[in-house]
Amino acid sequence: xxxxxxxxxxxxxxxxxxxxxxxxxxxxxxxxxxxxxxxxxxxxxxxxxxxxxxxxxxxxxxxxxxxxxxxxxxxxxxxxxxxxxxxxxxxxxxxxxxxxxxxxxxxxxxxxxxxxxxxxxxxxxxxxxxxxxxxxxxxxxxxxxxxxxxxxxxxxxxxxxxxxxxxxxxxxxxxxxxxxxxxxxxxxxxxxxxxxxxxxxxxxxxxxxxxxxxxxxxxxxxxxxxxxxxxxxxxxxxxxxxxxxxxxxxxxxxxxxxxxxxxxxxxxxxxxxxxxxxxxxxxxxxxxxxxxxxxxxxxxxxxxxxxxxxxxxxxxxxxxxxxxxxxxxxxxx
Amino acid sequence: xxxxxxxxxxxxxxxxxxxxxxxxxxxxxxxxxxxxxxxxxxxxxxxxxxxxxxxxxxxxxxxxxxxxxxxxxxxxxxxxxxxxxxxxxxxxxxxxxxxxxxxxxxxxxxxxxxxxxxxxxxxxxxxxxxxxxxxxxxxxxxxxxxxxxxxxxxxxxxxxxxxxxxxxxxxxxxxxxxxxxxxxxxxxxxxxxxxxxxxxxxxxxxxxxxxxxxxxxxxxxxxxxxxxxxxxxxxxxxxxxxxxxxxxxxxxxxxxxxxxxxxxxxxxxxxxxxxxxxxxxxxxxxxxxxxxxxxxxxxxxxx
Numbered sequence: 001x002x003x004x005x006x007x008x009x010x011x012x013x014x015x016x017x018x019x020x021x022x023x024x025x026x027x028x029x030x031x032x033x034x035x036x037x038x039x040x041x042x043x044x045x046x047x048x049x050x051x052x053x054x055x056x057x058x059x060x061x062x063x064x065x066x067x068x069x070x071x072x073x074x075x076x077x078x079x080x081x082x083x084x085x086x087x088x089x090x091x092x093x094x095x096x097x098x099x100x101x102x103x104x105x106x107x108x109x110x111x112x113x114x115x116x117x118x119x120x121x122x123x124x125x126x127x128x129x130x131x132x133x134x135x136x137x138x139x140x141x142x143x144x145x146x147x148x149x150x151x152x153x154x155x156x157x158x159x160x161x162x163x164x165x166x167x168x169x170x171x172x173x174x175x176x177x178x179x180x181x182x183x184x185x186x187x188x189x190x191x192x193x194x195x196x197x198x199x200x201x202x203x204x205x206x207x208x209x210x211x212x213x214x215x216x217x218x219x220x221x222x223x224x225x226x227x228x229x230x231x232x233x234x235x236x237x238x239x240x241x242x243x244x245x246x247x248x249x250x251x252x253x254x255x256x257x258x259x260x261x262x263x264x265x266x267x268x269x270x271x272x273x274x275x276x277x278x279x280x281x282x283x284x285x286x287x288x289x290x291x292x293x294x295x296x297x298x299x300x301x302x303x304x305x306x307x308x309x310x311x312x313x314x315x316x317x318x319x320x321x322x323x324x325x326x327x328x329x330x331x332x333x
Numbered sequence: 334x335x336x337x338x339x340x341x342x343x344x345x346x347x348x349x350x351x352x353x354x355x356x357x358x359x360x361x362x363x364x365x366x367x368x369x370x371x372x373x374x375x376x377x378x379x380x381x382x383x384x385x386x387x388x389x390x391x392x393x394x395x396x397x398x399x400x401x402x403x404x405x406x407x408x409x410x411x412x413x414x415x416x417x418x419x420x421x422x423x424x425x426x427x428x429x430x431x432x433x434x435x436x437x438x439x440x441x442x443x444x445x446x447x448x449x450x451x452x453x454x455x456x457x458x459x460x461x462x463x464x465x466x467x468x469x470x471x472x473x474x475x476x477x478x479x480x481x482x483x484x485x486x487x488x489x490x491x492x493x494x495x496x497x498x499x500x501x502x503x504x505x506x507x508x509x510x511x512x513x514x515x516x517x518x519x520x521x522x523x524x525x526x527x528x529x530x531x532x533x534x535x536x537x538x539x540x541x542x543x544x545x546x547x548x549x550x551x552x553x554x555x556x557x558x559x560x561x562x563x564x565x566x567x568x569x570x571x572x573x574x575x576x577x578x579x580x581x582x583x584x585x586x587x588x589x590x591x592x593x594x595x596x597x598x599x600x601x602x603x604x605x606x607x608x609x610x611x612x613x614x615x616x617x618x619x620x621x622x623x624x625x626x627x628x629x630x631x632x633x634x635x636x
Contacts, residue, residue: 017531024533025449031441032450032459035507038500039462042469042477049480108374116371125375131382134621136561138588139610140381142595143388146603192381199378223360225367253470255564256592280472284564284592287479303476307469314468318461 043307050301053294057082061301065089067266067282069291069298080291082298084305089268090183090276091306094258095251097187097272098194103244105191106198113199114206115228133196141260144189149180149261156184156273174271181263184272189257194247201246205239206232238320245317249310255280279306385614393611396604402612406574406590410602417609422576423584424616426491428560430580431498436552439506440541443548446507447514448536460511466504474500475565482569489571491584497565502555509551513544546627553624557617563588587613 054061064083072078109129113122156176163169176182209232217227233240263275264285279302290296356364404416442459450456478497483489517540525535541548571583572593587609594606 017534021531021533024536025445028441028445028449031438032445032456032507034438035442035459035463035466035504038477038503039466039469041481042473045480046473046476049476104370105374105377108371109378112371112375116368128375128379128382130621130625131618132378134557134617135382135385136563136588136613136617138561138563138591138595139385139389139614142591142606142610143385145595146606147384147388195378223356223364225364226360228367249468253468253472255470255472256567256588260592260595280470280564283472283476284567287568300476300480303470303473307473310468310470311465314465318464 046300046304046307050297050304053082053297053301056294057298061298062088062305065266065268069286069295071292080293080295082294082301084279084282084298084302086266086268087277087279087282087302088305088309090262090278091252091280091309093183093272093276094186094190094262094278095248097184098190098251099244099248101188101191102194102198102247106195106243106247107202107240109195109199110202110206111228111232113203115224115232129196129199132192133200137193137254137257138260140189140193141257144185144257144261145181148189149182149185151180152185152188153178153180156180156182160273171270172272174269174273176273177263177265177275179263179275181261181275182273183262183276186258186262186276186278187272189261190251190254193254193257194250197250198243198247201243202236202240205236205243208239209235238323242317242320245313245320249313249317252306252313253280253310255284259284279303279309389607389611389614392604392607396608397611401608405576406585406605407601408574410594410597410599413601415601415605417587417590417605417612419573419576420585420587420590420609421612422578423491423494423570423573423586424560424588424613426578426580426584427494427498427566427570427586428556430492430495431502431559432552432556434495435499435502435506435555439503439552439555440510440548442503442507443510443514444536444540446511448532448540460508463504463507467508470564471501471562472564472568475568478565479568488581489569489583490581491570491577492580493569494566494584494586495580497569498559498562501562501565502559505555505558506552509555510544510548513547513551514540516547517543546630550624550628553620553627557620557624560620561588561613561617563592567592587616 057064060083062083063085064081065086066081066083067086068081071080109125113125117125153176156173159173160176163173213231213235214227217231222230258278259281262278262281264277264281265275266277267274269276283299283302287296287299290299401416402421403418404414406417406419407415442463446456446460450459474497478493478500482493482496486493521539521543522535525539526532530538566586567589570586570589572589573583573585577584591606591609591613594602594609597603597606
């Protein structure tokens, strides 16, 4: 009698339970494919829905800063115009301000947690960062519009009065808008929101620095800071860049906090203390009242532009992080 | 000598030329400046969280009462008092239904990635795209649902909001659950298979229970995130002033109410926004704390 003949039917590939097995794996596969389907649908639906706006406005949809969503004179010669460059500009400016503020702070916190902090302090700092990450963006927006913006106006005014006459700085830090809702306020609020994500990624990157390298630097007589510069930074440069770009992607997509604090002014100005607008903010603020046709389509078009920007940034982040990972593995091996 | 160095305190037996004092003044100064900057950055991060807590308790606490949690939302922003009852109901309905959809699907998707797809091309593609999907701005999810649900049904409703939140939660749950499934020791699966269990039985009765706490924790964090999402909901949920426990018909939610009341120039509306913010943050913090507690308490030790 061979083993084969005595094999239990449950062990056969086609035996009892085979159907359940196949059903289960198919269900899992479908759930996985759902991700691809949703992502494809997001792309297809938004692009097709926004198409009339692209057709209506042509290339100037991307290059014009004129946004007049309501037809000014009915059947007259003037028409509604949908140029989104001012919003793209605002998105870029706010994200850059957020990065300039958030990156040094995040790297500092990550260094603190991995290199400096005594054990007990470390866990409470991690808790603070976790709390910061948990606060919903609309709450930061609320704080921004009702508390931070009015308070910052006086600071802006002070800065403007001090450096207003200096050539380049005078342009950047011009006359502040009286509500305090400006590129700068939005940038600062967004900075608070991206600190946790940049911190958590850089922290993980710093944790991969080989202890041997650090000890080597210290035993050669380096101070803590010299050790960080000589051992930690060179090793984790790629990862840090990846973390920053990840934060940039998050900053560009931030909607509500920016909508509440940026001031909703459609123009391109170097004055960071002036009100502005941003791609996601214009969508959420005008969606209820989008103007004459194709106003709503144009707002969806803003979403498409934003989507394209974040995809590019995210792709760059993944690329850089992967290259950095390869290099880091090479270093630890 | 600072106590923050993390190095064991130098004893008196250290040779004179290795003492900190022998460092050149420039190097000592740079080190001091750098350390101070690092400590300062921690302080800078602590300030906003302090602000949030202070204002939520001062302003939100003032508006808070039992009737605030249950009363209807006033039609006029200038009306004093009123409550956020409908918004709380709406948040429960939308986030609840979003979780009911996204958690099982997300865990199933994670099972595909961890147990079937693994490093196959399709598995890797889905993994990459799930990462891309987490990076999609939340407002895009709102636009997508607006086009595919609201434009088709000609109605802004709670179902659309739940679908938008579910789409946001799905990739997050897939990726966190996959990580948890990957932590389950391979020997457990082999033991189960060797006893003659089918693949699906192994997964359902061995792998999933072993990773249940991790998956629950990830799901709770995803729910907490979804509860605070504003932009996608605001586009598709409509507006309502009395509670609506149904998925159909216009609804409202805490984040949407905070957003619209924050923009009002009237103090009563702003007060309601603070009260709603306190309620929302309390919900989110409880969910987050529960998630972290589960993660820490029942963590599978990494091997």
